[in-house]
Amino acid sequence: MKVTHSNPVANGHSVEIGQASWDENAFSIRNRYKTANGGFSPRSSSEFPISDLVPLAKFAAQHDKLSISECMQIITALSESVLRQNK
Template sequence: MEVQDEVTFSNKSGYSIEWGYSTWSKNEPQDQKDWSIRNRYSNQYGGFNIRGSSEVPWEDFKLMIFESLKRNHFEKQDLAAMLKGISDCLLKNY
């Protein structure tokens, strides 16, 4: 992955979420590269946990969220937190 953005968490050592241009489109022109997200876990050798660090295409990730919402797989408190985050994001952009 060609990482463009990353967030780390002080309470989760070695864990981060990364966004960037996908590994599978690395040889494509910039405007044709696929965007992806990765759940990253560093291991003792500096690599990634193969069970938890796979790259997911952005379109697939969005579909996973929408389908999880439709099937009521989120707890109400999670939905409330997401709604607040969405609201905050929308307010920043206007």
């Protein structure tokens, strides 16, 4: 994965977006976890296509696996994205 954006979460955990490792024309997203020596742990840092986010989020929501707070955070971020894209 060729990272274009990175967002630290906490304690060596970050979320990254970039060019997919399997297709230079596709985008992917992953959790990234540092190892004890500061390296990158590929086992715990899964990468998947951006397009998988919608079915994953919908499935979790349909089974009430997201808290109200988590739902509100997602709704807020999506609303802000819609506003930016409509400019």
